[in-house]
Each structure stands twice: as C-alpha cells, then as structure tokens.
Amino acid sequence: MGNLIIIVILLCIISSIIIYLYKAKKRGKTCIGCPYGGQCSSRQEGCCCSEHKKRDAELHSESDREGL
Numbered sequence: 001m002g003n004l005i006i007i008v009i010l011l012c013i014i015s016s017i018i019i020y021l022y023k024a025k026k027r028g029k030t031c032i033g034c035p036y037g038g039q040c041s042s043r044q045e046g047c048c049c050s051e052h053k054k055r056d057a058e059l060h061s062e063s064d065r066e067g068l
Contacts (some may be wrong), residue, residue: 024032 021032
C-alpha cells in the first residue's frame, strides 16, 4: 500500500511537470528555465539566456567596483 501511494505521488509530480513544459512551449517561451525566456521568443537562433547572464554579470562587477 505504501509503494502505491509513492507511485501515485511521483506520477502526479511528473505529469504536472510535463503539463507545465507543454503550456510554456505553447505560450512561445524558448528557454523555459530562464526568467528572460518570454523576451527571447522573437530570436531565430533560440535562447538568449547567455546574453542576459553576461549582462547581469557585468552589472554586478560594476557595482562591486563602485563599492570598493
């Protein structure tokens, strides 16, 4: 009985993940894990998350320099 409960819980978790991914792709998000995924949908080559990460890193390094 305990194994059945664990299997049902795992199936619910996996199915909810699949539904979330399906809906996100249907809304046009190209990079689902990226907070900027919705903004990158117009690009031809796909996800631009690396560009956002570079820009965020540059902003953080500039603020670190100003704090010194």
